[in-house]
Amino acid sequence: MRSAQVMLERVLRAAEGGEVGGATFDRVQDSRRLSGQCGRVFRLMSDGVPRTLQEIRDVTRDPEASISARLRDFRKAAFGGHTVRCRRAGEGGLHTYQLILKQEQVAS
Numbered sequence: 528m529r530s531a532q533v534m535l536e537r538v539l540r541a542a543e544g545g546e547v548g549g550a551t552f553d554r555v556q557d558s559r560r561l562s563g564q565c566g567r568v569f570r571l572m573s574d575g576v577p578r579t580l581q582e583i584r585d586v587t588r589d590p591e592a593s594i595s596a597r598l599r600d601f602r603k604a605a606f607g608g609h610t611v612r613c614r615r616a617g618e619g620g621l622h623t624y625q626l627i628l629k630q631e632q633v634a635s
Contacts, residue, residue: 531573534607534628538569541605561597564589565606568597572626579616579623598624 542562567587572578580591587594601609610627 531628534573534609534630535566535569538565538601538606541565541600541603564593564597565600568594569601569626572598572601572624573628575625575627577612577614577623577625579621583624598626601626 539562542565564587567589568583571583571586580594583589583594584591589597598611600606602611607629609629612625612627613622614625615621616623
């Protein structure tokens with residue numbers, strides 16, 4: 528099984544390589560910022576604990592919209608093809624997000 532560090536390195540390489548960006552992605556202006564976000568969110572969420580976007584923001588200090596985008600990135604093959612579970616947390620529109628690392632999917 529691959530270690531979390533190896534998976535983190537893959538995430539950072541994908542972010543630096545422009546895998547996070549769309550039509551408006553500028554490698555010079557955005558690569559460092561987005562790879563930093565990817566690293567912070569991945570490090571926190573790789574423990575498998577479900578968290579709301581606000582709880583992730585409170586730790587990483589990144590905007591909730593950016594966190595949501597990074598969580599979607601982790602599902603992409605270039606970022607490891609991990610599972611991100613989204614579950615309603617009580618009543619209303621609050622949801623929790625849980626990162627399930629691909630190695631754990633195979634092991635369980």
